[in-house]
Amino acid sequence: MEDTVFTKAMARRTELMEELEKIENFLKLYRTLSEESVTLPEGVQPRGIRAGRRLRTRSRPAPTGGTETIAEAAEMAIKNAKRPLQRIELLNAIKELGVDVGGKDPAATLATVVWRDKNKFVNLKGFGYWLVSEPFAPAHYDPSSNDTKGAKANLF
Incomplete structure (x- = not known):
């Protein structure tokens, strides 16, 4: 039973990390496209995307934007x-x-x-x-x- 709980927790962790990576990509693009400087809330540090990480994709991934x-x-x-x-x-x-x-x-x-x-x-x-x-x-x-x-x- 413990292995099942651990496996589910690890799967959820992976999902959350992938979602965080998408959010980080959005924030990076937003900062780049924004003419105004973006101030992060106090205590919040920008995070880089770890090298070599890859998101799960469909066989033909759709563009993130049009x-x-x-x-x-x-x-x-x-x-x-x-x-x-x-x-x-x-x-x-x-x-x-x-x-x-x-x-x-x-x-x-x-x-x-x-x-x-x-x-x-x-x-x-x-x-x-x-x-x-x-x-x-x-x-x-x-x-x-x-x-x-x-x-x-x-x-x-």
Whole structure:
């Protein structure tokens, strides 16, 4: 009987830890997206997510947010990096912001979201994804110019 109680307690502990991890991801994303600084209540310390922990997922996990959330996180990741990001770099940066892209192949899902948002993103050949509205001199990309061929841009 004692083993059953212990097993149930351990299972509940795992569920609570997974829920806490989700909350921590949300708080991290909220702090990042918020223009105001967030003050934690007295005595409350932010917790990091332990490396190597993985949440249980379905065979095809759904994104934590819609495509708008993923696109917003991608935009923020590129702005934070201050340079174009390759697809895997962008995916990792988005994960660090606490957004789970989801899908059977998260990198492909991300590429589709970015590809569909042509008003926000451009793929600079040899450099990665960049913001359509921002110039990027190393790739000779100038959004005010209509000459995208000279900009080495792949406009999808």
